[in-house]
Amino acid sequence: MQKKVTVVGAGHVGATLVQRIAEKRLADVVMVDVVEGVPQGKGLDLLEAGPVLGYDSKVIGTNGYDETAGSDIIVITAGLARKPGMSRDDLLAANGDIVKKVAQETGRRSPYAIMIVVTNPMDVMAYVAMKASGFPRERVVGMGGVLDSARFRTFIAMELGVSVENTHAFVLGGHGDSMVPLPRYSTVAGIPITEIMSAGQISRLVERTRNGGAEIVALLKTGSAYYAPSAATLEMVEAMLLDKKKILPCSAYLEGEYGVKGAFAGVPVKLGAKGVEQVVEITLNAEENAAFIKSVDAVRAGCAKFM
Numbered sequence: 001m002q003k004k005v006t007v008v009g010a011g012h013v014g015a016t017l018v019q020r021i022a023e024k025r026l027a028d029v030v031m032v033d034v035v036e037g038v039p040q041g042k043g044l045d046l047l048e049a050g051p052v053l054g055y056d057s058k059v060i061g062t063n064g065y066d067e068t069a070g071s072d073i074i075v076i077t078a079g080l081a082r083k084p085g086m087s088r089d090d091l092l093a094a095n096g097d098i099v100k101k102v103a104q105e106t107g108r109r110s111p112y113a114i115m116i117v118v119t120n121p122m123d124v125m126a127y128v129a130m131k132a133s134g135f136p137r138e139r140v141v142g143m144g145g146v147l148d149s150a151r152f153r154t155f156i157a158m159e160l161g162v163s164v165e166n167t168h169a170f171v172l173g174g175h176g177d178s179m180v181p182l183p184r185y186s187t188v189a190g191i192p193i194t195e196i197m198s199a200g201q202i203s204r205l206v207e208r209t210r211n212g213g214a215e216i217v218a219l220l221k222t223g224s225a226y227y228a229p230s231a232a233t234l235e236m237v238e239a240m241l242l243d244k245k246k247i248l249p250c251s252a253y254l255e256g257e258y259g260v261k262g263a264f265a266g267v268p269v270k271l272g273a274k275g276v277e278q279v280v281e282i283t284l285n286a287e288e289n290a291a292f293i294k295s296v297d298a299v300r301a302g303c304a305k306f307m
C-alpha cells in the first residue's frame with residue numbers, strides 16, 4: 001500500500017517538500033494550510049505535473065484535517081517565516097500557538113505517525129509538538145542538523161574545489177545562532193577537514209554555516225530559504241518511509257544522552273520506520289561540549305515558555 005505523508009503549511013518549504021516527495025514517488029501527500037484555495041491550488045498543480053514527470057502519487061490540498069487521517073509521517077512547516085532582521089527566537093510565541101494546534105489536530109487523526117517539525121524556532125517547536133500530541137520521543141523529530149550540515153558541506157566543497165558528494169559534515173546542538181558545527185567529524189572522502197584545511201579556513205566556513213539561514217534571508221529580502229530546507233526534510237522522510245536506518249543529525253528529545261535530560265537538541269540519530277531508533281553518542285572534547293551545552297541551554301530557555 002502506498003504510504004501517506006501529511007505536510008502542514010503549503011508555503012515555500014511545505015509545497016516544495018510535497019513536490020519532492022511526489023517526484024520521488026515516495027508517498028501520497030495531503031497538504032494542509034489555513035489559507036483558502038492555496039493548498040487546493042498547489043495540490044492540483046502538482047497532480048497535473050504527474051503525467052509529464054511520470055508519478056502517480058496523489059496530492060490533495062485542504063484547509064481541514066480529516067483528510068490527514070492514517071498518515072505515516074506528519075511534517076509541520078506551518079507558521080511564520082523569518083523576515084530580515086528577525087531572529088528565530090522572535091518567532092517563538094506566534095509559532096508556538098500554531099504548532100500546538102497542528103500537532104493536536106494531526107496527532108489524534110494519525111496516532112501512530114512520526115512527526116517531523118520544521119517550523120522555527122525548531123527545537124522548541126519540536127518540544128511543543130511532542131507535548132501537544134502526547135507522542136513518545138521516538139516519534140517526534142526536528143529538522144535542522146541535516147540542513148546546517150548540508151550548508152557546511154556546500155561551503156567545504158566550494159572551498160576545496162571537490163564534489164559535494166565527497167563531503168560529510170556534522171552540525172549538532174540547537175538549530176539557531178548557537179549551533180555547533182563539528183570540524184573534527186566533518187570529512188572529505190573520509191579525511192577530517194582539520195587535516196586538510198587551516199584553522200582560519202575552517203573558522204570562516206563555520207561562521208558562514210552559522211549564518212547560513214540569515215545569508216539567504218538577507219538576499220531574498222522577503223521569506224527565507226526553502227530549496228535546501230525541503231531537500232533536508234525529504235532526506236529524513238525518505239529514511240523513515242524506506243526504513244533506511246540512516247544516521248543523520250536531527251533534533252531529538254534527550255533523556256540523559258550527552259549529559260542532557262529533558263530537552264531537544266541536534267544529535268546524530270538513526271532514522272528508520274520507527275522514527276528515532278537510536279541516539280548515537282559521539283565523544284565531544286571540552287570545547288565542543290561547552291558549545292553544545294550552551295546551545296541546549298538556549299533551547300531550554302525557549303521551552304520554558306511552554307511548560
Ligand SMILES: NC(=O)c1ccc[n+]([C@@H]2O[C@H](COP(=O)([O-])OP(=O)(O)OC[C@H]3O[C@@H](n4cnc5c(N)ncnc54)[C@H](O)[C@@H]3O)[C@@H](O)[C@H]2O)c1
Pocket residue numbers: 008009010011012013014032033034035077078079080081082091095098101102117118119120122143144147175223224225226229
Ligand atoms: N528547521 C529549519 O531548518 C527551517 C528551514 C527553513 C524554514 N523553516 C521554518 O519553516 C516555517 C515555514 O517556512 P516557509 O518558508 O515555508 O514559510 P511560508 O510563509 O512560505 O509558509 C508557511 C505557511 O504556513 C501557513 N500557516 C500559517 N498558520 C497556519 C496554521 N495554523 N495551519 C496551517 N498552516 C498555517 C501559512 O499560510 C503559509 O502558507 C517557518 O517557521 C520557517 O522559519 C525552518
